[in-house]
Every structure is written in C-alpha cells, then in structure tokens.
Amino acid sequence: MARFKHLLSPGRIGSLQLRNRIFMTPMGSNLADEDGITGERIRTYYTERAKGGAALITMGSVSIGYREGSSNWRQEAISDDRHIPGIRALADSVHAHGAKLCVQLHHAGLVAMNDMLDGRPLATPSIPPAGKSGDMMDAFLEDEFHIFTAPHAKMGAIKHQVLTAQEIERLVQMYAAAAERAKRAGVDAVEIHAGHGYIISSFLSPYSNRRTDEYGGSVENRARFLVDIVKGIRAAVGADFPVWARIDSEEFLVDQGITIGDSCRTAQLAEVAGLDAINVSAYSDMANGIGHSVAHATHIPGKFVPNATAIKRAVGIPVITAGRIELDQADRYIAEGRFDFLALGRKLLADPDLARKLADGREDDIRPCIYCYTCISQIYFGRHVRCAVNPEAGFEREREIRPAETKKRIVVIGGGPAGMEAARRLSLKGHSVMLVEQSDRLGGTAQFASIAYEPNQGIVDWLKRQLAQSNVTVKLRTLATPELMCSLKPDEVVVATGAVRTMPDIPGSDRPNVFSGDEMRKLVLGQDLDSLANKVDRQTRWALAAAAMSGVTKDLALIRWASKSWMPLGKRIVIIGSELVALELAEFLAHRGRTVSVVDEVAKFGAGIQIVRRWRVLHEARELGVALLPLARDIRIGEGVVTYVNPHDQVRSITADHVIVAKGAHGNLDLADSLRSAGFSVHTAGDCDGVGYIDGAMSSAAEVAQAL
Numbered sequence: 001m002a003r004f005k006h007l008l009s010p011g012r013i014g015s016l017q018l019r020n021r022i023f024m025t026p027m028g029s030n031l032a033d034e035d036g037i038t039g040e041r042i043r044t045y046y047t048e049r050a051k052g053g054a055a056l057i058t059m060g061s062v063s064i065g066y067r068e069g070s071s072n073w074r075q076e077a078i079s080d081d082r083h084i085p086g087i088r089a090l091a092d093s094v095h096a097h098g099a100k101l102c103v104q105l106h107h108a109g110l111v112a113m114n115d116m117l118d119g120r121p122l123a124t125p126s127i128p129p130a131g132k133s134g135d136m137m138d139a140f141l142e143d144e145f146h147i148f149t150a151p152h153a154k155m156g157a158i159k160h161q162v163l164t165a166q167e168i169e170r171l172v173q174m175y176a177a178a179a180e181r182a183k184r185a186g187v188d189a190v191e192i193h194a195g196h197g198y199i200i201s202s203f204l205s206p207y208s209n210r211r212t213d214e215y216g217g218s219v220e221n222r223a224r225f226l227v228d229i230v231k232g233i234r235a236a237v238g239a240d241f242p243v244w245a246r247i248d249s250e251e252f253l254v255d256q257g258i259t260i261g262d263s264c265r266t267a268q269l270a271e272v273a274g275l276d277a278i279n280v281s282a283y284s285d286m287a288n289g290i291g292h293s294v295a296h297a298t299h300i301p302g303k304f305v306p307n308a309t310a311i312k313r314a315v316g317i318p319v320i321t322a323g324r325i326e327l328d329q330a331d332r333y334i335a336e337g338r339f340d341f342l343a344l345g346r347k348l349l350a351d352p353d354l355a356r357k358l359a360d361g362r363e364d365d366i367r368p369c370i371y372c373y374t375c376i377s378q379i380y381f382g383r384h385v386r387c388a389v390n391p392e393a394g395f396e397r398e399r400e401i402r403p404a405e406t407k408k409r410i411v412v413i414g415g416g417p418a419g420m421e422a423a424r425r426l427s428l429k430g431h432s433v434m435l436v437e438q439s440d441r442l443g444g445t446a447q448f449a450s451i452a453y454e455p456n457q458g459i460v461d462w463l464k465r466q467l468a469q470s471n472v473t474v475k476l477r478t479l480a481t482p483e484l485m486c487s488l489k490p491d492e493v494v495v496a497t498g499a500v501r502t503m504p505d506i507p508g509s510d511r512p513n514v515f516s517g518d519e520m521r522k523l524v525l526g527q528d529l530d531s532l533a534n535k536v537d538r539q540t541r542w543a544l545a546a547a548a549m550s551g552v553t554k555d556l557a558l559i560r561w562a563s564k565s566w567m568p569l570g571k572r573i574v575i576i577g578s579e580l581v582a583l584e585l586a587e588f589l590a591h592r593g594r595t596v597s598v599v600d601e602v603a604k605f606g607a608g609i610q611i612v613r614r615w616r617v618l619h620e621a622r623e624l625g626v627a628l629l630p631l632a633r634d635i636r637i638g639e640g641v642v643t644y645v646n647p648h649d650q651v652r653s654i655t656a657d658h659v660i661v662a663k664g665a666h667g668n669l670d671l672a673d674s675l676r677s678a679g680f681s682v683h684t685a686g687d688c689d690g691v692g693y694i695d696g697a698m699s700s701a702a703e704v705a706q707a708l
C-alpha cells in the first residue's frame with residue numbers, strides 16, 4: 001500500500017533481514033509456565049503476533065539469572081539450558097509465520113521482586129538515594145492495595161548488594177551466556193534491556209549511580225557496564241549475530257536523571273562496542289503514579305520520537321523506537337530518517353494482525369487500542385497481560401473464534417459494545433445472528449463515554465464497521481418485545497442491554513438544575529429531549545433537536561468539538577460520584593472552561609479505571625483544577641449549592657449552577673429473567689450483569705460467544 005510504503009518496506013539490522021519495519025515491542029506478559037519456562041500459552045500469544053505480519057517478535061524481559069534478578073510473577077527465563085526447548089519451540093513457531101524472534105535479556109536489579117521474596121540482596125551500583133517518595137500508593141483501592149502489598153508482607157528487610165568489579169564481571173558473563181543460549185535456541189537476535197530502572201539503567205542513571213570508581217561519574221564510566229556486556233555478548237555469539245540494546249533516552253520527572261545528551265553518548269559507546277541497533281525508550285520516576293504513563297508506556301503520542309531522532313543522528317546503526325506512535329506518522333518518520341523500525345506494544349495487543357491488515361490495505365479493520373492501560377495494570381497485581389478491546393490477548397486458545405459445530409439462530413438484544421462484540425463473534429462462528437437495538441443507533445453508553453474520552457470512539461466505530469461487513473442483521477429502533485422474540489424463534493438469546501441508572505437518594509436531586517447520568521446522555525446525544533422539559537429551556541431543546549435531526553449528535557467528534565464553544569451547562573458544576581464516568585466527565589468539563597468539583601462519600605476515587613490510567617486521570621484532574629472531595633457525608637443539593645460534611649465533621653458548601661449525579665449505575669436482569677421465564681435460552685453479556693465498562697463488555701461477550 002503506497003500510504004504505508006516505508007513502514008511496510010523490508011529492513012535490515014546487521015545480518016538480520018526483516019520483512020517490514022513493524023516489531024512487537026518487548027512486553028513482560030506473565031504468561032510463562034512455572035520456573036521461567038516458555039510454554040504453550042506464551043508461545044500461542046507470541047505466535048499470533050507473528051502470524052499477524054509483524055517482522056519481529058520480542059520476548060519481553062527474559063531473565064538471565066532466574067530466579068536471581070527476576071521481577072515478575074510468571075517471567076520467562078533464559079538462564080539455564082532447561083529454558084532452551086521452550087524458546088526453540090517458540091522460535092520455530094514464529095519462523096513458520098515468516099517473522100523473526102528476539103529475546104530481551106533482563107536483570108531487574110533494584111526492582112527484582114523475586115530477590116526480595118527469596119531474601120537475596122538487590123544488585124545495585126550504589127546504595128539508592130534516600131527520600132524518594134511519591135503518591136503512587138495513594139490511588140490504590142482497598143482490595144488492590146492488599147493484592148499489591150501481599151508479597152511485601154512475606155519479605156524481610158530489603159538488603160542491597162553494591163556490586164564489586166568482580167560481581168559486575170559475573171553479571172556480564174550471565175548476559176553473555178544467556179545470549180549464547182538464545183543463539184543456540186534458534187533465536188534471531190538479542191536485545192539487552194538497558195532501560196526502565198533495571199540493573200543496567202541504574203548504572204546509566206546519574207541519579208541512581210553514585211559510584212566513584214570507573215563505573216560511576218562520567219557518562220563513559222556509567223556506560224562501562226553496558227559496554228562490557230555488549231563486548232561479552234559479542235565474544236559469546238560472534239560478529240554476525242544481531243545484538244542491540246534498549247536504552248532510556250531520558251529520565252523524566254527525575255532530578256539528575258539521564259539526559260538526551262547522556263543517551264546519545266551511551267548509544268555511540270555501545271555502537272563502538274559492537275551493537276547492531278539501538279532501541280530508544282525512556283524512563284521516569286515511578287514513585288509517582290503519573291510516572292507510569294509518562295515513561296515507557298507513555299500516554300503522550302510520539303513522546304520519544306524527538307529523542308529517537310537525536311540518537312539516530314548520533315549513531316550510524318539503525319534506530320528502533322516505540323511510544324504511542326500512529327502508523328501514518330511512523331511511515332513519515334521512517335521516510336524522513338528519524339528512526340528505522342517501529343516497535344508496537346499496545347496496538348499489537350489490541351490487534352495482532354495489524355501489519356497484515358496494513359499490507360492488505362485493510363487499515364480500517366485494525367482494532368484500535370483505547371489507551372485504557374488494562375494491559376500494563378495487570379503487572380501490579382501479579383496477573384498476566386490482557387487487553388480491554390481484544391478479549392483474546394493472553395487468552396489465545398480459550399477465546400479463539402472457531403466455527404460452531406451446530407449453527408443456530410441467535411438474537412442479540414442491545415447494540416452497545418457487548419452486544420456488538422457478541423454478535424460479531426457469533427456471526428464469525430457461523431451462526432445466523434440478528435441484533436436488535438431500541439434506539440436509532442449503535443454504540444450504547446460507550447458513545448457517551450467516547451465524547452468524554454476520545455480513544456473510546458475508536459472501538460465503538462470499529463465494532464460498527466465490523467458489523468456492517470458481517471452477516472449480522474441489525475435492527476435499530478426495535479424493542480425486544482415478547483411478541484417479537486416469539487416471532488423470531490431464536491435458538492439462543494443474548495441479552496446485552498447495559499446498565500440502568502437509578503438516581504441515588506440525595507436530598508435535592510429532584511431540582512431542575514440536577515442531571516442524572518441518563519439525562520446527561522440524552523442531553524449530549526440529543527435523545528428523548530422532551531423528558532428534559534423541566535430542566536432545559538425550550539430554545540435549547542429545539543437547538544438540540546435540530547442538531548439531532550441533522551445527524552450532528554450522531555457525530556461524536558463533532559459533539560466533542562462543538563461542546564468546546566457551547567454546552568447547556570453553567571460555569572460551576574458539581575459532579576456527585578467517584579468512578580470512571582464521574583472523573584472522565586470532570587476532565588471533559590474542565591477542558592471546556594467549567595469549574596468542576598467532584599464529591600462522593602467513598603475514600604478513594606477512580607474505581608472502574610485501571611490503576612495506570614487512574615494515576616493519570618487523577619493527576620490530570622488536579623492539574624485542571626478539579627476539586628476532588630472524597631469522604632463527603634450527608635451530601636445535599638440546595639438552591640445553587642451542594643453541601644456536605646467533610647472528614648473533619650465540618651459542613652462545607654460548593655456553589656453549583658448545575659449538578660450531575662454520575663453514580664447509581666447497576667446491572668438489570670429483568671429482561672433476561674422474563675425471557676427465560678418465557679422459555680427462551682438466555683445468556684447475558686456486558687453491563688446488564690454488573691457494570692464492567694468496555695473491558696467487561698468485550699470479555700463477557702467473548703465468553704458468551706465461546707459457549708455457543
């Protein structure tokens with residue numbers, strides 16, 4: 001395809017020929033078997049991405065000293081010959097689909113969780129500077145806090161092992177031996193993980209490396225450990241075997257951290273030592289929650305590209321980079337010589353077939369990542385990787401779409417993400433599927449969620465496109481009455497009618513300046529405006545009705561854009577609630593010049609948002625001046641005011657032109673139950689069975705489809 005000509009053109013790193021410029025970036029997945037063994041589960045996961053057309057698959061964070069220096073719950077290892085058969089089987093499988101396999105060699109250093117658990121001292125260049133504390137722990141919900149801290153309860157006091165020159169040499173030999181093992185296992189390349197706060201980057205960083213010998217001080221000294229490893233590996237694998245390193249181009253939010261000047265020099269030194277390429281990443285202060293989406297899994301599109309460009313100018317070897325880079329931009333950047341290879345993480349979790357679809361000219365078929373951080377958040381709770389929009393990620397075998405043995409007539413009720421995904425999957429399995437939706441459009445509540453958080457729109461639009469191409473019959477403006485269901489005579493019914501929102505019992509919630517979640521949705525989407533007659537003046541309703549008639553309110557991007565100039569809401573807004581919807585709405589309104597306070601009785605805000613994104617959302621809300629007021633009791637809505645009692649038993653009041661009650665959503669199985677009583681075989685998916693947002697909708701739809 002001319003449009004992605006550069007991205008799809010073959011490339012080369014040293015002796016390694018690559019079919020295009022798309023790599024699967026290293027991602028620790030926690031999908032290995034016991035004892036660091038690369039087993040069937042992780043093989044299937046990587047093989048899917050090889051099958052999907054990526055040029056190279058990188059096994060993320062593969063331990064060189066397992067369990068020594070390992071950090072994850074189910075981490076792959078290459079520290080012993082017993083790890084070779086599994087990796088060889090993976091290499092064979094990846095090769096069978098025309099891709100290459102790279103192993104990322106990893107030693108976790110100061111964050112080697114298994115060293116802490118086993119009572120070993122943590123390897124470090126020097127005793128870590130004291131006093132680094134941040135807000136990371138503040139955002140954990142109570143149950144998450146227990147899961148996160150449970151391993152720590154089993155640990156004794158943390159000890160440090162400041163590495164001597166001899167111990168450094170031992171580690172160099174461990175890296176070299178692991179690389180030689182990878183070569184023996186039929187792997188095509190190794191990547192030295194020299195970033196992200198692990199052992200090598202703690203030498204590279206002037207913040208964590210306080211040594212005064214030849215491994216500390218100047219950038220040349222700090223890079224000596226990496227240079228020694230490169231030389232050690234080179235000696236072990238020979239001149240032709242491709243070897244590269246992933247480095248932090250910069251440490252964000254860290255005083256005295258790695259600078260781009262440092263990383264350019266490090267890259268040059270490592271090139272001279274024998275590297276074939278440089279993979280450009282970045283790191284950040286992880287004691288602060290925000291650090292997790294500033295650094296390697298960045299929220300900021302193309303964040304590392306300027307640094308990759310600088311490093312590319314400093315070296316003569318190919319440069320690989322990642323970090324929320326859009327495909328058309330990557331194509332242009334490669335054409336401009338800003339970097340050579342695009343490493344994709346989250347986009348390949350969302351759609352393993354991305355490269356193949358691009359090559360086939362089916363860009364619109366690529367299932368988009370919505371940057372919800374479900375994938376990386378799992379790591380904090382000792383779970384394996386998964387993806388909110390792709391239920392198969394990490395469940396490649398269990399949720400593989402296979403033809404059904406018996407083809408059935410199936411009616412899916414509800415056109416939100418759960419209904420659309422269930423219908424799509426059931427149709428792909430060969431069933432005859434009808435989807436009925438009572439409103440005039442598909443998308444359900446996710447449409448509304450897409451206005452507040454734009455990336456959500458990607459998955460709603462993708463599901464709509466997939467349905468349009470499928471054999472699913474879609475009936476809009478159709479109520480699933482008992483008569484209709486009897487006339488359709490389905491073999492199976494999937495109820496995916498979403499959550500219902502009841503107004504919580506808040507004094508004053510019947511005032512005309514108070515909107516429930518459903519009312520906000522009607523207002524924004526221009527639906528059922530007459531029911532808002534006592535809250536919205538006639539002129540505004542006419543304007544909204546006209547917008548709805550002309551189709552404007554079906555265009556979510558247009559609503560997002562237009563709402564920047566006008567919204568039928570006053571300047572000062574109080575949102576009552578604390579979860580995903582309340583916080584996304586707060587951010588949306590604050591961006592539109594409103595003064596927003598979010599108040600709720602709970603202690604912690606952000607339930608329903610995965611931890612890595614929650615850190616970000618809470619940070620952004622504060623940056624936008626949103627007042628977050630937890631532990632608020634006795635909330636009452638008065639005339640132009642919301643009052644509550646704060647944790648210090650003081651009555652507080654907030655002026656409010658409008659109040660939005662963004663809580664009270666819950667499942668509702670009434671329809672499912674009544675259809676069951678009428679004799680239908682009924683299944684449920686999505687929020688009607690309990691609020692689970694897009695992640696819950698997609699995974700429950702997959703489970704239902706799997707069962708039929």
Ligand SMILES: Cc1cc2nc3c(=O)[nH]c(=O)nc-3n(C[C@H](O)[C@H](O)[C@H](O)COP(=O)(O)O)c2cc1C
Nearest residue numbers: 025026027028060061296322323324344345346376
């Ligand atoms: C689930 C997950 C696990 C990750 N694990 C690793 C890892 O083991 N090694 C590494 O170098 N980077 C790791 N990263 C960072 C990615 O390699 C990559 O830099 C990041 O996801 C940005 O690229 P993207 O925007 O294409 O996702 C991880 C990222 C994610 C999302």
